[in-house]
Amino acid sequence: MTIAVDFDGTIVEHRYPEIGPEVPFATETLKMLIRDRHKVILWTTREDKLLEDAVEWCRQRGVEFYAVNKDYPEERQEYNNHFSRKIKAEVWIDDRNVGGMPDWGEIYNMIKERKSFSDMISEARKTSLADHEAPKKKHWWNF
Secondary structure: OEEEEOOEOOOEOOOOOOOOOEOOOHHHHHHHHHHOOOEEEEOOOOOHHHHHHHHHHHHHOOOOOOEEOOOOOOOOOEOOOEOOOOOOOOEEEOOOOOOOOOOHHHHHHHHHOOOOHHHHHHHHHHHHHHHOOOOOOOOOOOO
16 A cells, blocks of 8 residues: 655644654554555655655654655656655545544554544444443333
8 A cells, every 4th residue: 555644743743844753653653554565655845955854854763765755766857846746645644634633553553454534433433332331221120
């Protein structure tokens, strides 16, 4: 599976143009996804030195991306020396998702089990409702 992942607010907390602290479990989850043979692409608006710093920050923590801001490592620059920002991925991980971003553990389970966010929410609701069902009312003759 090809997975596009944002940097600021997703892998690290928002501190742009600085690099903020790591979002808990982000790099560990990314390394697990890479070990599971997914193609993980860094997909960010950072450019030039800021982009190099982000890639190096990840590399120092053991995260080696399949590609950075492009679909595959060998993709050539076009359109006035810029890559197309339209990444062809099956999954995008971004803090700007509608409804917010799940935690990295949920993200890993969704990808591993090939479940959507709505699948995970439905399962959580079912579990929550089952855990909180009111005891059945006893009839007056059953003491």
